[in-house]
Amino acid sequence: MTGPEVVTQRKAAVSVRGLTKTFGEGEYAVTALDAVEVDIRENEFFTLLGPSGCGKTTLLRLIAGFELPTHGVIALEGRDISALPPHRRPINTVFQSYALFPHMTVAENIGFGLRMLGKPAAEIRQTTERMLALVQLEAMAGRRTDQLSGGQQQRVALARALAPAPKVLLLDEPLAALDLKLRKNMQLELKSLQAETGITFVFVTHDQEEALTMSDRIAVMKSGRILQIGSPRDIYDRPTHRFVADFIGDINILDGTIESLDNGIASVRLKDGTAVLAQPGTATAARPGAASIAIRPENVRLAQAGETPTVSGTVENVVYFGAATNLHIRLATGEQMVIRNPGAVEEGRYRPGATIGAVLPPELIRVLE
Amino acid sequence: MSKQDDTVALAAALEHNRRRERLTRFWLLAPALLIILAISILPLGITVVYSFLTPGTYGGVTWEFSTDSYVQFLFQRDIFDDTLVFNSAYLSIFLRSIGLALGATIGALILGFPTAYFIATKPREQRNLWLFLITLPFWTNLLIRTYAMLLIIRDEGIINLVLMKSGILSSPLAILYTDTAVFIGLIYSFLPFMVLPIYASLEKIDFSLVEAGYDLYANRLKVLFHVIVPLAKPGLVAGGILVFIPALGAYITPELLGGGKKLMIGNMIAMQFGASRNWPFGSAAALILMALVVIVLLVNALATGREARGNG
Numbered sequence: 001m002t003g004p005e006v007v008t009q010r011k012a013a014v015s016v017r018g019l020t021k022t023f024g025e026g027e028y029a030v031t032a033l034d035a036v037e038v039d040i041r042e043n044e045f046f047t048l049l050g051p052s053g054c055g056k057t058t059l060l061r062l063i064a065g066f067e068l069p070t071h072g073v074i075a076l077e078g079r080d081i082s083a084l085p086p087h088r089r090p091i092n093t094v095f096q097s098y099a100l101f102p103h104m105t106v107a108e109n110i111g112f113g114l115r116m117l118g119k120p121a122a123e124i125r126q127t128t129e130r131m132l133a134l135v136q137l138e139a140m141a142g143r144r145t146d147q148l149s150g151g152q153q154q155r156v157a158l159a160r161a162l163a164p165a166p167k168v169l170l171l172d173e174p175l176a177a178l179d180l181k182l183r184k185n186m187q188l189e190l191k192s193l194q195a196e197t198g199i200t201f202v203f204v205t206h207d208q209e210e211a212l213t214m215s216d217r218i219a220v221m222k223s224g225r226i227l228q229i230g231s232p233r234d235i236y237d238r239p240t241h242r243f244v245a246d247f248i249g250d251i252n253i254l255d256g257t258i259e260s261l262d263n264g265i266a267s268v269r270l271k272d273g274t275a276v277l278a279q280p281g282t283a284t285a286a287r288p289g290a291a292s293i294a295i296r297p298e299n300v301r302l303a304q305a306g307e308t309p310t311v312s313g314t315v316e317n318v319v320y321f322g323a324a325t326n327l328h329i330r331l332a333t334g335e336q337m338v339i340r341n342p343g344a345v346e347e348g349r350y351r352p353g354a355t356i357g358a359v360l361p362p363e364l365i366r367v368l369e
Numbered sequence: 370m371s372k373q374d375d376t377v378a379l380a381a382a383l384e385h386n387r388r389r390e391r392l393t394r395f396w397l398l399a400p401a402l403l404i405i406l407a408i409s410i411l412p413l414g415i416t417v418v419y420s421f422l423t424p425g426t427y428g429g430v431t432w433e434f435s436t437d438s439y440v441q442f443l444f445q446r447d448i449f450d451d452t453l454v455f456n457s458a459y460l461s462i463f464l465r466s467i468g469l470a471l472g473a474t475i476g477a478l479i480l481g482f483p484t485a486y487f488i489a490t491k492p493r494e495q496r497n498l499w500l501f502l503i504t505l506p507f508w509t510n511l512l513i514r515t516y517a518m519l520l521i522i523r524d525e526g527i528i529n530l531v532l533m534k535s536g537i538l539s540s541p542l543a544i545l546y547t548d549t550a551v552f553i554g555l556i557y558s559f560l561p562f563m564v565l566p567i568y569a570s571l572e573k574i575d576f577s578l579v580e581a582g583y584d585l586y587a588n589r590l591k592v593l594f595h596v597i598v599p600l601a602k603p604g605l606v607a608g609g610i611l612v613f614i615p616a617l618g619a620y621i622t623p624e625l626l627g628g629g630k631k632l633m634i635g636n637m638i639a640m641q642f643g644a645s646r647n648w649p650f651g652s653a654a655a656l657i658l659m660a661l662v663v664i665v666l667l668v669n670a671l672a673t674g675r676e677a678r679g680n681g
Contacts, residue, residue: 066580086583099581103599113585116595164586 012078013168013200014040014063019072021058021224032058034224035072040168040202041217045194047203049211050221051247056204059221060170063202064093076167087116092161093170096177098153100145106156107132107141113164131159134193151182158190162197169194171203175210187213208248212236220244228281237296240281242368245294252300252337258291258367266367268293271333274311277362285369292368297326297340299364302356309357313337315350329356420652428646438653459637459654466633467661469548469623470616473555474563477612478605480556481563485604486597488564489571500568503561511558515625518554519545522626546628554622562611570604571597606669614662634658 021033033055040046048056061067063074065086074082081089092113100109110131114124132138135155145153154174161169171190175183191214194201205211211218212232219229220243227241228234239245242253256268259275268291269275278293280286303309313329316336327339327350339358350356420438422430440446445456488499506514521527522544529541544550574597582592598605620635627633632640634654641651 064584066583085588086580087586087588091584093581093584095577095581097575097577099575099577101578101581101596103602112582112587112595116582116586116591160585 012039013042013044013076014038014202015073015075015078016040016059016063017073017075019059019062019074020070021055021062021067022070031224033062033069036224036226038219038226038229040200042200043198044216045191045201045203045214047205047211047215047218048221049205049208049218049247051206053223054221055224056206056221057172058224060093060172060202060204063168064091064170065089090164090166091168091170092164092166093172094157094161094174096172096174098157098174100153100156100160102145104145105141106137106143106145106148109145109156110159110163112160117164127163131163134162134196135159150178151186154178154186158193162193162199166199168200168202171201173204173206175205175207183210190214212248220247222247238279238281239294239366240285240369242292242294245366245368250297250338250340251294252297253292253294253368254331254333254335254337255290255292258286258288261286261288265362266291268367270311271335272331274333276310276360276365278365278367279363280367282369285367293365294368295360295365297338299361300337300339301359301361302339303359307357307359310360311337312355312357315352315354315356317352318350327356329358416652416655419649420656422649424647424649426646428642428648430648435649438647438649439657441650442653442657462632462637463634463657463661465631466617466635469551469555469633470613470619472552473559473616474609474613476552476556477560477563478609481560481608482567482601482605484560485564485567485571488568489574496572500565503564507561511621512625515554515558515621518557519625522550522553545626546630548627548631550626551623551631551633554626555616555619558619558622559612559616562615563608566607566611567601567604570601570607574600606673610665610669613665617662618658 016036016038019033019036020031023030023032036055036059048059050056058067062069065081065084065088069082072082073080076089076091101112104112107128111124111128114127119127128141129138132141135158137152137155137159140148140152140156145156148156154177157174174190175186178186187210190201190203203211203214212235215232217229217231218235219226220235220241221227222241222243228239228244230238235244236248239248239251245251245253254270256270256276258266258280259269260267261280264280264286266278266280266286267275268278270293276293285291303312311331311333313331315327316330317326317328319326319328324341329337329339331337337358419430421434421436423433423435423437425431440453442459443455444453446452447454484503488496488503491499519526523529524541524543524545526545528544529538532538533541544553578596578600579592582596587595617633618635619633620639623631623633623636624639627636638651638654638658641647641654645651
C-alpha cells in the first residue's frame with residue numbers, strides 16, 4: 001500500500017491519515033470510517049468517544065490490525081504500519097470481552113505475548129510477576145481465568161496486554177461489563193496505570209462521563225467521522241458541533257441567524273428578535289446565516305433586580321436533584337431552556353407560570369457547526 | 370393426645386409418605402431399567418456365560434465350564450503332548466486391528482480438523498448446508514458405500530483409470546485387498562464422526578480469543594497450536610474416540626476391501642460364529658475387544674478428570 005507521505009507532529013505515537021474503511025460492496029457497502037485524520041501523541045490517554053456505530057471500534061481495530069484500511073495510512077512513530085498483520089505491530093489490545101484464554105492460568109495468560117515473541121523463560125517469569133504485582137493479583141497466578149471475578153479478569157486482560165511493553169495500548173470499552181462502583185475504581189486505576197507505565201493509551205467508550213474523567217484528549221466521533229478533538233475542557237466548555245454539545249452533558253441549544261461577525265465574535269439574532277453575542281468554534285460555524293448557539297445550564301444566570309435580562313420566559317418546571325436544582329423555562333422564542341442552580345433557591349420561590357429573566361454571558365455562548 | 374403422641378404420629382406419616390414416594394420412583398424408572406436390562410446387560414451376560422463354555426461340534430455351546438477360550442487367545446494346545454505353546458496368531462490380529470484403527474483415527478483427524486475448521490469459519494447461514502453435506506453419506510447403507518469405494522480403488526477403478534489414461538502410471542496401483550484399502554475405507558466410513566464433534570467445539574470458540582492470539586504476537590501457526598487446538602480439544606478427543614472404537618471393531622470394511630485376507634477383530638469374531646463354529650472363543654474375543662475399548666475410555670476419563678481437577 002502506498003499512501004501519502006506521513007507528516008507527523010513531533011511526538012506523535014499513532015498518526016492516521018485519510019483513513020477510510022468500507023464494509024461490503026456495491027449498494028450494500030457501509031462506510032464505517034470516512035477519511036479520518038488524527039494524531040495520537042506519545043504517552044497520552046486518548047479517548048475515542050461516540051455512540052454505537054460511530055466507527056470508534058472500527059478505528060481501534062484498524063490500528064490493531066484486525067481490519068485493513070480501504071484507503072489511508074496508519075503510522076506508528078512515523079512508520080507506515082497499514083499493511084502489517086496484528087502480530088507484527090507492537091500494539092496490544094484489551095478486549096471488551098477480555099478474551100482471556102480459558103485453557104491457561106492467569107500467569108500463562110499474562111506471559112503469552114512474551115512467549116510468542118520467543119523471550120527467554122526467566123524474562124517471561126520476571127515480567128509476569130511484575131505485571132501480577134502491578135494489577136495486584138499475585139495470589140491468583142495459578143488460577144484458571146474462569147475462577148476470577150469480572151474485575152479480576154479485567155485486570156488480567158490489562159496485565160496480559162501490558163506485559164510485552166507495547167508502544168500503544170488499545171482498550172475497547174473495557175469497563176462496560178463492570179458494575180458502577182467497580183467501574184469508578186477501575187477508571188482511576190487505569191488512569192494511574194497509564195501514568196505509571198508511560199504507555200500511550202487509546203481508549204474507546206460511549207460513556208461521556210468516563211471519557212471526561214480519564215482522558216488527556218478526546219476525539220468525538222459520529223457516523224465514521226471525527227467531529228472534534230480536544231481536552232475534556234475543550235470538549236465540554238467549547239464544543240464545536242451541535243452533536244458534540246448535545247452528546248456530552250446537558251446543554252441548551254437555541255436556533256438563530258448570524259448577522260455579523262466582529263473580531264471573531266458573532267452577533268446572533270434569535271427567533272424572537274433578541275440579539276446575543278456568541279463565540280464560533282470553527283470557521284464553518286462562523287459563516288453568516290442560520291446557526292445554533294449553545295450554553296450549559298450551569299452558565300445561565302437569573303437576571304438580578306435592575307439588570308437587563310438577555311432572554312426571558314415562563315417557568316414550566318422546578319426539578320430538585322439534591323445537589324442541584326434545575327429550572328425549566330419556556331422562552332419567548334418557544335424554545336425550552338434549563339437553568340441549573342439559579343442562585344439560592346429556597347423552596348417555592350419559583351412557581352410554574354412565573355415570568356423570569358435570564359442572563360447569558362456572551363463568553364460562555366458557543367456558535368455550533 | 371399428648372404432644373409426644375403427636376410427634377410419633379407425624380413421624381409415622383412422614384415415613385409412610387417417604388416409602389410411597391420411593392415406590393412411585395421405582396415404578397417410574399422400571400421401563401427404562403427394563404430396556405437397559407434387555408438390550409445391554411442381558412446380551413452381555415450371555416456373551417460372558419458363553420465365553421466360559423465348551424464349543425459344540427456343529428456350532429452352539431455345550432454346558433461345560435471351560436477357560437479354554439481365553440487360553441486359546443494366546444496359546445495353542447499341542448495335539449501330541451497337550452502342552453501349551455505361545456501362539457501369536459490371534460494377538461497379531463488384535464495388534465493389526467489396533468494399528469489400523471489408530472491409523473484411521475489419525476488419518477480422519479488430519480482430514481477432519483481442516484474440514485471442521487472450514488465449516489466453522491463459514492457464515493452461520495452456510496454452515497448447515499456444509500454439515501448436511503457431511504452427513505449425506507449416512508443416507509446410504511455402509512455396505513453400498515463400501516462397494517462404491519471398492520469400485521473406485523480396484524485395478525480397473527476410476528483412480529487407476531485416470532492415472533493410466535493420463536500416462537502417469539503404466540500398470541495399475543494395487544490398492545484393493547491391501548491394508549491401504551482397509552485404511553482408506555475406515556477413514557472414509559468414520560470421517561463424519563470426527564468432523565462433527567470437532568466442528569461442535571470449534572463453533573463454540575469465541576473468535577476474539579483468536580484475535581487476542583494474533584494481537585499477542587502469535588502468527589497463524591502459533592495461533593492454531595496455542596489457541597485453537599487446545600480449545601477444540603474436547604472435540605478432538607470425542608472425535609478420536611468415536612472413530613477409534615468403531616474402526617477397531619469394523620467388519621464390513623476389512624471384509625470387502627481387505628478381501629477377507631486381511632482380518633480385523635470384527636471379521637475374526639464373525640468367523641468364530643460361522644465357519645469356525647467356536648462360539649465360546651468368539652464370545653471371549655468379543656469380551657477382550659470390549660475390555661480394550663473400556664481401557665481406552667478409562668484412560669481418557671482419567672486424563673480429562675485430572676485436567677478438570679487441575680482446573681478446580
